[in-house]
Amino acid sequence: MTPRRLSPHGVAPYLFLAPFLLLFILFVAVPFAGSLWLAFRHGDAATGLAGLDYVGWHNFRFAGSDPLFWHSLGNTLMLTVMAGVPQHLLALGLSWAIYTRLGRASGWAGFVCMLPYVTSAIAIALVFMTLLSTEYGLINRWLALVGLGPVDWLHDELWVKVSIAALVCWRYAGWNTVLYLTALQALPASLLDAAAIDGATGWRRYWYVVLPQLRPMIVLASTLTLIGGCQLFDESFILAPDGGTSQSALTTSAYLYRLAFVNGDLGGATAMAWLLLVSTVTLIVAYQLLWGRGLWRRMA
Amino acid sequence: MKRCLQAPIAACALALLSSAALAQNLTVAVFPKLDEAVKLALPVWQQRHPDIPVRLVTLGYADHHNRLATQLAGSTGAPDVVGIESTYLGRFKAAGVLENLAMTPYHANRLEAQFVHYAYTQATARNGAVYALPADVGPGTLFYRKDLFDKAGINEADLTGSWASLLDAGRKLKARSGLYLLANAHDMKNLYLRAAAEEGEGLYFDQAGRPLVESPRFVRAFELARTVRREGLDAKISPWTNEWAAMLRSGKIAAVGSGSWFAGQLSSWVAPDTAGKWRAAQLPAHRFAAWGGSFYAIPKRAANKALAWEFIQLLTTDPKTQLATMRAPALQALPALVTALRDPYVDTPMPFFGGQPARQLWRHAALATPASPLDRNDPVAEELVNAALDAVLFKDKDIRAALRDARTQIEQRIRR
Numbered sequence: 001m002t003p004r005r006l007s008p009h010g011v012a013p014y015l016f017l018a019p020f021l022l023l024f025i026l027f028v029a030v031p032f033a034g035s036l037w038l039a040f041r042h043g044d045a046a047t048g049l050a051g052l053d054y055v056g057w058h059n060f061r062f063a064g065s066d067p068l069f070w071h072s073l074g075n076t077l078m079l080t081v082m083a084g085v086p087q088h089l090l091a092l093g094l095s096w097a098i099y100t101r102l103g104r105a106s107g108w109a110g111f112v113c114m115l116p117y118v119t120s121a122i123a124i125a126l127v128f129m130t131l132l133s134t135e136y137g138l139i140n141r142w143l144a145l146v147g148l149g150p151v152d153w154l155h156d157e158l159w160v161k162v163s164i165a166a167l168v169c170w171r172y173a174g175w176n177t178v179l180y181l182t183a184l185q186a187l188p189a190s191l192l193d194a195a196a197i198d199g200a201t202g203w204r205r206y207w208y209v210v211l212p213q214l215r216p217m218i219v220l221a222s223t224l225t226l227i228g229g230c231q232l233f234d235e236s237f238i239l240a241p242d243g244g245t246s247q248s249a250l251t252t253s254a255y256l257y258r259l260a261f262v263n264g265d266l267g268g269a270t271a272m273a274w275l276l277l278v279s280t281v282t283l284i285v286a287y288q289l290l291w292g293r294g295l296w297r298r299m300a
Numbered sequence: 301m302k303r304c305l306q307a308p309i310a311a312c313a314l315a316l317l318s319s320a321a322l323a324q325n326l327t328v329a330v331f332p333k334l335d336e337a338v339k340l341a342l343p344v345w346q347q348r349h350p351d352i353p354v355r356l357v358t359l360g361y362a363d364h365h366n367r368l369a370t371q372l373a374g375s376t377g378a379p380d381v382v383g384i385e386s387t388y389l390g391r392f393k394a395a396g397v398l399e400n401l402a403m404t405p406y407h408a409n410r411l412e413a414q415f416v417h418y419a420y421t422q423a424t425a426r427n428g429a430v431y432a433l434p435a436d437v438g439p440g441t442l443f444y445r446k447d448l449f450d451k452a453g454i455n456e457a458d459l460t461g462s463w464a465s466l467l468d469a470g471r472k473l474k475a476r477s478g479l480y481l482l483a484n485a486h487d488m489k490n491l492y493l494r495a496a497a498e499e500g501e502g503l504y505f506d507q508a509g510r511p512l513v514e515s516p517r518f519v520r521a522f523e524l525a526r527t528v529r530r531e532g533l534d535a536k537i538s539p540w541t542n543e544w545a546a547m548l549r550s551g552k553i554a555a556v557g558s559g560s561w562f563a564g565q566l567s568s569w570v571a572p573d574t575a576g577k578w579r580a581a582q583l584p585a586h587r588f589a590a591w592g593g594s595f596y597a598i599p600k601r602a603a604n605k606a607l608a609w610e611f612i613q614l615l616t617t618d619p620k621t622q623l624a625t626m627r628a629p630a631l632q633a634l635p636a637l638v639t640a641l642r643d644p645y646v647d648t649p650m651p652f653f654g655g656q657p658a659r660q661l662w663r664h665a666a667l668a669t670p671a672s673p674l675d676r677n678d679p680v681a682e683e684l685v686n687a688a689l690d691a692v693l694f695k696d697k698d699i700r701a702a703l704r705d706a707r708t709q710i711e712q713r714i715r716r
Contacts, residue, residue, distance in 0.1 A: 046395035048373025067709070133543040135552070155536055157694065246690040261366045262679050264391055
């Protein structure tokens, strides 16, 4: 009987895999398992592991009955839509304009579009905070010139959401523009030429020829926006650090942070994090079913 | 051959031992500003223990306390001395991760009379345990712009005589100068909630941990806040934002209720150019309130408890160290040590307050402030009470209904 060999290449493949596996286990698998363990325990983190008692599904029941959790989930979804829809409409328009008007300079335009994305969220949020100041902000000054305002951008329940959505939109529209631009640049020129020969120009060409070709990228980009929106933290945390008036700007991520690190309820916060994960995955699956296959075809 | 090796081996062993001795140090974990206080004590410590350096670990205010939450419960790596701000002290006391300083060999309860009553009491538990020693105190103060109130014909007695007179002063100020009395109606709620708490009554909970949010104190605080908002006496802005600082600088907001520590913030970065225009006054209706303060404690898992205790005593019971923290321009911390509070320096005029010896006022307030116990769930209650007030201010919800809902939610959160 001959001993079984792991692979014809010996241990080499495993050595090549080792760095990834090690990092994956350390920074993904262990925290994931740890958070699952925590989700079924309750106690103040300051008391240590010994102070965290097993409580079964209690944390999940608490999350289900906590009005603030549902409120924060509603805020998160609303902000995702308020920031996401205009962000993609803007990106689609911008990418088409860059593609058709700028020619070789489109590379530079893409670089400029990426600037808000690579700039520190904290720095951007602080600038927005100054711009949106009720008393001294530039936006209200401009509004005053046309006889409007002042608008309480950061304290009114609705306007604070609009402000956060505008900030998120401004930050990520460029990133999506670059995604769409890449997809446009991959389109075969013959397709657009054929459309032009057939008499499809302007808006008709864009709607009936270009947009359907962009479908895979639109679905991918909007899925990324959906995931990012569900995890929204920085922008709302800076513009409304205490959650805003009547907690109208409290996102679920910000609430989890508060629950875990201010109130010391790691178990409750982790259970909510799992619920957020489940909600996000459900949303994405539903979204893929809706837009990735069925509805788009029917519309087209 | 063996002899040849003996000398180098002995030298190596000696070097290793001495490096091990050198490696012994005292780790002190604090938040910004408090690190300055620790630095002031270092020369004395180095004279006493030249062989034991102090390793100072400073993190941002929230980060420091968040880190402590996990660090103190861990099996290794706990600092020897930790600085804790009063907002967080209730939680750490309840977690059982701090050394009981009333026990042997510390006997900190012997030091009780040396400290400001309310601060010492906040560091203790009902069973007599002492979990920390107070370093500085922040008695509640009404900071106001004298120049603006003078212009509107309002004097300090009008401002602080009673809660009604404070509102009247705000109305006059608004009518005559168009200025705001306060930054936010929440400030009025906070001012009253703190000032009206009696000895032994927690800010949000009684000593048995039951929420007090439906008590007349909360109803009155909400009524005052609602009046401020309805009559346009507040600027409707959030404190500690750029806009808030700008309005304080430009004189659009005329008064701020806060702890005495706010004097340092006001004169250093909030509104340094307004020097001479501000004054400090006692809280309205001749009330006194605890409004922040810092403490030092020893974690149960600290490695050098004896040295840590010696260092804490140097920081808190040595009058020279305590006075140095009060004199340091970057700190201006009001000592928790009574002998330091009685130093003649307290009577010196403060240029930022137009020559007013404001520290005298703070000394009086610190010594008269009733002890309000800290509860580990204070941050939870604060968050839900603020949301309840928002519902009253923005949605015109009935005050008692809002407080009833807040109580239900607090109970739901703390009884888990």
